[in-house]
């Protein structure tokens with residue numbers, strides 16, 4: 001059957017569509033991702049691809065979810081932020097009972113940006129790219145989601161609109177103090193900055209990977225600056 005390369009990811013994994021499935025090279029996270037997706041399927045969580053096994057080339061097989069990822073608010077419908085936050089909340093509530101989350105609040109998606117969310121008609125329908133899933137605390141996932149969905153220095157989005165999206169997302173997730181959410185966004189940026197700064201200087205990595213790390217540093221720094229410069233506006237919107 002025909003293999004169609006899928007782009008739209010920010011990383012290097014080769015992801016292809018084959019009929020109604022997606023195939024991607026197995027990596028260190030594959031086993032844990034497969035177990036989590038199986039658990040989510042049995043728990044009736046509808047916002048994730050199903051894990052279907054390994055193909056003849058040793059690649060993971062997942063269900064293909066029709067739609068597209070987004071990188072600008074103009075591509076999202078009214079209510080998209082609330083729906084996305086509710087999808088994340090349901091994941092956290094369901095995995096609070098997941099045995100592998102032992103000792104932590106729940107299992108996180110770990111990379112729940114709009115670039116890892118499939119939208120249909122401007123509304124989010126599923127999270128994809130579960131390779132970063134891990135046990136953790138809800139606010140770590142929510143802070144990263146709030147940043148990547150609501151805050152962007154690029155793209156000429158008015159700060160008031162960004163603040164309104166942030167409020168919509170927080171209101172739908174559930175009560176989180178304004179300061180705690182802002183700090184969680186900044187912490188998630190610090191994690192990316194730390195990791196990417198190391199990667200961009202590490203000569204063992206291929207040039208393309210170091211260039212992506214450099215790009216990630218520019219992205220996270222610019223967005224962090226926007227948050228710091230507009231902290232009062234964001235806090236006021238959340239209050």
Ligand SMILES: Nc1ncnc2c1ncn2[C@@H]1O[C@H](COP(=O)(O)OP(=O)(O)OP(=O)(O)O)[C@@H](O)[C@H]1O
Pocket residue numbers: 006007008009010011012013015022049062063064065066068069115116118128129130131
């Ligand atoms: N289950 C799926 N259904 C529909 N499209 C998908 C699915 N999985 C991936 N895609 C498409 O393929 C693109 C790349 O996939 P994905 O986000 O999983 O990998 P990536 O970001 O390139 O890699 P990495 O795992 O290294 O972050 C996505 O942006 C999306 O457009």
Ligand SMILES: [Mg+2]
Pocket residue numbers: 008009010011115116129
């Ligand atoms: Mg991705």
